[in-house]
Amino acid sequence: MHVTFHGATREVTGSFHIITTDEERILLDCGLFQGRRKEAEAKNRVLPVDPAAITNIVLSHAHLDHSGRIPMLTKDGFCGHIYCTRATARACEYLLRDSAQIQEGDASYLNYKTARNFLSKLKTGGKGSISREEMAEIKSILKAGDHRLNSKEILEILHEHQLEVVEPLYTIEEAEDALQYFEGIPYNHEESIGKGMTCTFYDAGHILGSAMAVISKTCNGRTQNIMFSGDLGRFNKPIIQDPTLEFAEEHRHIDLLIMESTYGDRHHEPVKDMKPMLKKVLQETFDRGGSVIIPAFAFGRTQEVIYYLHELYLAGEVPRVPVYVDSPLATNMTHVFGEHPETYDEETHVTFLENGLNPFNFAHLNFVQSVEESMALNRDTRSHIVLAGSGMCEGGRVLHHLRHKIHDERNTILIVGYMGANTFGRQIQEKAEAYETDGRKGQAPLVRFYNKEYPLRAKVVTLGGFSGHGDRDELMRVLKESNLDIKKIALVHGEEDQTLAFADHLREEGFEVNVPYQGQTMYVP
Incomplete structure (x- = not known):
């Protein structure tokens, strides 16, 4: 072989x-x-x-x-x-x-940008900047009334003018x-x-x-x-x-x-230390009046954090603030966990199943369904916990939560998973570590996403034991x-x-x- x-x-x-x-x-x-x-x-x-x-x-x-x-x-x-x-x-x-949906969405957006840029240059003859009114006119062609992309019109423009068309890896x-x-x-x-x-x-x-x-x-x-x-x-x-x-x-x-x-x-930190360390992060953040944002992989890490939070809430060891799982995929994957109790270890059986409890559901846990709910959560100033994808902060709803929370020193970004080299999550980790090593002196480091720079004032804590x-x-x-x-x-x-x-x-x-x-x-x- x-x-x-x-x-x-x-x-x-x-x-x-x-x-x-x-x-x-x-x-x-x-x-x-x-x-x-x-x-x-x-x-x-x-x-x-x-x-x-x-x-x-x-x-x-x-x-x-x-x-x-x-x-x-x-x-x-x-x-x-x-x-x-x-x-x-x-x-x-x-x-x-879910991966296919992301592939299709990314391809559609890139094709939209190509068509928009082409029409903009067509309007101005390639000279000068385009007016807001002209850009609004272009967007009205390329987008449907509810702000969705008009994929049919975009592709027709790209094909007609022999512009590059980005195809998804798969549909x-x-x-x-x-x-x-x-x-x-x-x-x-x-x-x-x-x-x-x-x-x-x-x-x-x-x-x-x-x-x-x-x-x-x-x-x-x-x-x-x-x-x-x-x-x-x-x-x-x-x-x-x-x-x-x-x-x-x-x-x-x-x-x-x-x-x-x-x-x-x-x-890694010993497994037995994970729950006490999580408890400490939560208590310190809530004492500051802040919220905890947890970039988490939809499959595995999200369910593990839910499990520990359920234990802490059952024991009354931390304030029972609302917990939000803001990821449709994580919601579905949590259901998959619920379908396979035969794979659980003895501790899970003793702590939850034998007491008639679902490890992945409790009174303060909320599964965010719609984009509108997610946007409303961004505006919530009360202390809360959000688990959202993607796990390496490369996309997904977690970026919207970071946009609203990353500048506020009361909040905590809790890293519970591996951040690959060159990912946005790794950048946040490394810049925050350097800032802490320097005693958080001077201007907070800047991170750039969504075409804007944000000061990284939120505390960033990595619990490697969750890996x-x-x-x-x-x-x-x-x-x-x-x-x-x-x-x-x-x-x-x-x-x-x-x-x-x-x-x-x-x-x-x-x-x-x-x-x-x-x-x-x-x-x-």
């Missing part, structure tokens, strides 16, 4: 690896690249292989940096199966539709078509995925339905095992099970482990406390400094390690 690494190599997003045998090509994940918009767009547009040449897909979990390019494959010739856990298949129903219809290829299978169940090849999923403890996949190939009485870790979670966190440490006898001997390394050189990724010690725990016998490790899904540092640590521990580059192929003897 050969493994070729096409994505998430010395970077975090865009997971995409191919196992090749004489008869089969099995794709491990099919994720979107995320980061600088132009760079991500260029990477996402080009698939490294012909979709028709792929036999089947093994999907570790539903996050878009692992699943987000699947509709591109299914629309361009892929005709196999997508194997994943049942919870992952259910989650992808919402995540891929909502194409995302929905992709869902028919999914095959949800249980954990610990061996499934045939090719000639002499099987896949068995083990719980990865990262998010609901996340899995480590053991791909076994048997030929002439000899079996080879490749394990793909997907994203590995933390131990002793609430809601879902810990990462698996006990594997079936036939899967213990691993010829190649393809392992994530997101936090390969970092240590869904295990830190270095937890990754090592999977390697050293499990019953696995691992011949070789290939590290993926980590920024280069994290991955290389983790590789050095693994070598010191006696493991044979490779850090592949994009496009590199490894032979599995």
Whole structure:
């Protein structure tokens, strides 16, 4: 067997690896690249292989940096199966539709800007500035009466004048078509995925339905095992099970482990400290009369924060201010969590289910449905908590809340997830950290979004322990406390400094390690 690494190599997003045998090509994940918009767009547009040449897909979990390019494959010739856990298949129903809606929306807006700029230059002959009245006339052509874009008119203008038309990576219809290829299978169940090849999923403890996949190939009485870790979670966190440490006898001997390394050189706060630390942030913010804005991934992080808030509110440990989940996708994903209590850990059963309580619903929790509700919330001056997407502040409703709250030192921006390199969330983190290190002296740093600069006066607090990724010690725990016998490790899904540092640590521990580059192929003897 050969493994070729096409994505998430010395970077975090865009997971995409191919196992090749004489008869089969099995794709491990099919994720979107995320980061600088132009760079991500260029990477996402080009698939490294012909979709028709792929036999089947093994999907570790539903996050878009692992699943987000699947509709591109299914629309361009892929005709196999997508194997994943049942919870992952259910989650992808919402995540891929939402991704397609964003793709369509971004393409429509870019086409609108092209048409608007063209008509503006046409009005002025390319000289001077356009008047408000003239711009209003142009907008009346390109927009419908309710401020929606007039896509038909925009495309007609672009085609007529041979202007560039931006197409979405895939449409909502194409995302929905992709869902028919999914095959949800249980954990610990061996499934045939090719000639002499099987896949068995083990719980990865990262998010609901996340899995480590053991791909076994048997030929002439000899079996080879490749394990793909997907994203590995933390131990002793609430809601879902810990990462698996006990594997079936036939899967213990691993010829190649393809392992994530997101936090390969970092240590998180202990899980037991998460609730007290969250409590402290909330109390300090409410004492200042402020609100807490939490950029949160719709799937996983939002539900975890809801869980902790529910516990704090039940115990009366913090003021019971209103909590708003301002993300239609997060609302849907919370319902998915509610549909799969069989995946919950013992703590969740004891604390909530055995007392007839839903972990993800309580009296002060509100799910914001409409844009109008979200806008009204922006104007609310009372203390409250908002969880909104996107998790890395690259778009979504969280930006509207930041626009209204980021300039006020009473408020807190609470970071509870990984902020990728070059994302707006990472920029907020780094500028706030520098400002705090300097004692918050002088002018507050400026951040630019929505074509305007805002002073970053709000407190920015990062609680790394909320991460869904295990830190270095937890990754090592999977390697050293499990019953696995691992011949070789290939590290993926980590920024280069994290991955290389983790590789050095693994070598010191006696493991044979490779850090592949994009496009590199490894032979599995």
